[in-house]
Structures are given as structure tokens and as C-alpha cells.
């Protein structure tokens with residue numbers, strides 16, 4: 001093991017030496033002619049012009065633009081994005097209806113890519129590594145990173161209103177000198193992007209990137225919300241609110257945990273057919289009842305479910321998800337991202353009656369420490385990903401992925417950067 005690690009370190013150092021030597025050659029050539037981007041390592045240290053899908057205004061189609069991507073600074077890594085997908089969180093901040101508007105911006109946070117170059121101080125990633133970016137990071141030093149319980153890193157936790165990098169408060173993207181904002185530190189709707197090294201999980205290079213990219217947000221979030229946070233016991237009754245990719249990954253977690261009944265709740269009846277493939281045993285549409293859905297759930301479960309996981313982002317669904325758990329032991333977990341001004345209201349007696357309310361980002365997984373093993377769950381066939389991938393589009397058609405999600409069609413749409 002020790003020999004393997006020292007060999008790995010030497011390989012990494014050799015690669016980096018090669019990349020910085022080539023870089024000085026490139027820089028001197030750069031002075032006399034236009035830059036030629038030949039391969040990944042030869043571009044280290046220079047600005048890379050490439051295509052990115054830029055959101056200029058809230059709710060308006062993204063525009064594929066030529067952007068310039070600056071080299072990574074201290075503790076940063078520049079990656080070549082291979083595949084990315086659309087998560088509902090991108091859509092909320094693009095619509096900016098219940099969120100702070102910040103434009104122009106490059107969205108995207110669910111992706112897989114390859115390290116192109118690394119900035120000063122990065123010692124655990126090298127050129128060519130396969131990585132999954134994560135919207136919340138792991139610095140490894142703070143109290144949260146050192147705690148076994150938390151993944152809310154002090155330095156790199158999700159900050160949806162930040163459009164710049166931590167090291168110098170600047171963007172690495174520009175168009176003719178105009179900076180373009182980053183999104184949640186990842187901005188994967190670009191052929192190249194710069195990410196803090198603490199927000200990149202190094203994964204098995206044999207893992208197919210066009211599939212495991214969905215583990216970089218939605219699927220790990222739903223799975224972890226059930227397995228790490230709700231922790232249903234074998235034989236439990238579990239309710240899942242919202243049967244998109246995140247909710248169905250939560251249902252998958254309930255199935256893996258041995259739940260006896262999995263009740264799926266959604267306003268879109270088209271979701272129910274798809275959800276059958278994920279082990280959801282019963283379906284309820286709140287629109288079909290004239291009493292609150294928590295009352296219906298209590299009636300069909302003899303007082304409430306053991307665990308519920310909310311994956312909608314809707315405040316009323318969040319309240320129902322809490323109020324439908326059984327008194328005495330029920331646990332509800334909030335996963336959906338609410339409107340920034342939403343307020344959660346329930347009678348305190350619901351808590352006094354020994355119900356527990358929790359919330360989680362990224363299913364409580366520590367991105368760098370835990371995500372590689374979630375990828376291995378897929379590689380070992382313990383976790384299926386194909387059934388989450390319902391559509392594929394080339395990068396030039398990225399707006400189709402938005403249309404599908406707006407219409408509530410399909411689960412994840414993989415956007416291929418090279419087609």
C-alpha cells in the first residue's frame with residue numbers, strides 16, 4: 001500500500017512537472033502567435049477559450065458563448081467537463097423567482113470531468129484524474145470536516161449567492177473582459193471550469209462518466225438522505241414527497257434499507273408509472289383529496305409513517321412531510337431547496353409529541369471522503385443508475401434539458417459536452 005502511494009505521488013509530481021514545463025514553452029509561443037489548445041496538460045497556466053452556456057437573464061434560454069477560462073489559482077483545479085446534467089436547484093436559480101438573481105452566470109453542478117491542471121498547493125489531485133464536482137466542499141481542516149456528523153464545511157459549504165472564487169473574490173470566467181458569475185463553486189455548463197480542490201471527489205477512472213455524473217448531486221443526495229439521515233429500520237414504512245430523481249433516489253435508499261412500504265407522493269401523476277421501477281409500493285396525489293395529505297397518510301398507515309423524506313422544495317410539502325410521521329418515533333428529513341423567504345409553520349405540539357424534523361445537504365455525505373465509495377456501490381452493482389437517466393442531449397441542445405424539467409418529463413437528462 002505504501003509503495004503504491006509513493007508511486008502514485010511520484011507519478012503525480014512527474015505529470016505536474018511535465019505540465020508546468022510544457023506550460024512555459026506554450027507561454028513563450030503564446031507571445032508570438034495565437035494559442036493552440038492541443039491537449040489537456042499543454043494548456044496548464046494559460047487562459048483556455050471554450051464554449052459555455054451562459055444565462056444572461058432570469059428565465060431566458062441559455063446562450064452558448066465563447067468564454068475565457070483563467071488558470072486555477074491557489075488550491076483550485078481546472079477540469080474538462082465531460083458530462084453534466086440538470087438538477088432542479090439549477091432551475092430555481094435560473095428562474096430566480098424565489099431566489100436571489102445573479103446574472104450573467106454559468107450554472108451547472110451535477111457533472112463528471114477530468115483534471116486539466118492544478119493550482120498552487122493542490123497535492124492530492126493531478127492532471128488526468130477523473131473527478132466529480134460537488135456544490136458543497138470538504139476543506140478537511142475545520143470543525144465540521146473533523147466532525148463525524150457534519151458535512152457543512154465552514155469554508156466550502158454551499159453558498160448559492162456567491163458568484164466568485166474564495167481565494168481572491170474574482171471569477172475565472174470572462175467574455176471580452178466582462179466577468180461571468182460562477183454557481184455554487186462548480187459551473188459545469190462549460191467545457192472547462194475552475195473549482196476549489198475541496199469540492200472535487202477523485203473517483204475510480206473505470207467508472208463511466210456519462211452515468212456516474214448523476215452521483216455528483218441528485219442521486220447521492222436522495223440516497224444519503226434516507227441511508228445517512230432518516231435511517232429507516234428494516235420493515236419501516238417510508239413516505240417520499242416528490243418523485244423526481246432526488247426523491248426516487250431516496251426511495252432507492254428505503255428499498256436498500258429494507259422498508260416494507262414506500263409511499264410516493266407527487267402532484268404529477270405521470271411520475272407514478274416511472275416510480276414503480278424504484279420500488280415505490282403506493283402512490284398518493286394530494287390533488288385527489290380534499291383533506292391535507294398528512295391526514296390521508298395517517299389514515300392509511302395507522303397513525304403515520306416511520307420516516308418521511310421531502311424532495312420537492314415546496315413549503316407545503318415540507319410541512320406535510322413532517323406532520324405525516326408517526327408520533328413517538330417518526331423522523332422527517334427535508335431535502336428540497338425552499339424559496340428564500342419561505343417559513344416553516346407547524347404547531348409545536350407536533351414536535352413535543354416526539355416527532356423529529358431534520359434537514360440535509362448532499363445526503364450528509366462528505367464529498368471527498370464518501371463520494372468515491374458511492375461510485376463503488378454503482379461499480380459493484382449495489383446501486384443502479386441507468387433507470388435515472390431518461391434523456392441525453394448534446395451540449396448545443398442544453399435548453400431542451402430545461403424544457404423537459406419545466407414540463408416534469410423524465411428524471412435526469414445527460415448533457416454531453418463533446419457531441
Ligand SMILES: NC(=O)c1ccc[n+]([C@@H]2O[C@H](COP(=O)([O-])OP(=O)(O)OC[C@H]3O[C@@H](n4cnc5c(N)ncnc54)[C@H](O)[C@@H]3O)[C@@H](O)[C@H]2O)c1
Nearest residue numbers: 088089242244245246266267312313314335336337361362
Ligand atoms: N438538499 C440538497 O442537497 C439537494 C440536492 C439536490 C437537489 N435538491 C432539491 O431537491 C428537490 C428535488 O430535486 P429534483 O432534481 O429531483 O427535482 P424534480 O423537478 O425532478 O422533482 C421534483 C418533484 O416534486 C414534485 N412536487 C413539486 N411540488 C410538490 C408538492 N407540493 N407535493 C408533491 N410533489 C411535488 C414535482 O412534481 C416533481 O416530480 C429540489 O427542490 C432540489 O432543489 C436538494
Ligand SMILES: [Zn+2]
Nearest residue numbers: 087089217218
Ligand atoms: Zn443538485
Ligand SMILES: [Zn+2]
Nearest residue numbers: 139142145153
Ligand atoms: Zn471544512
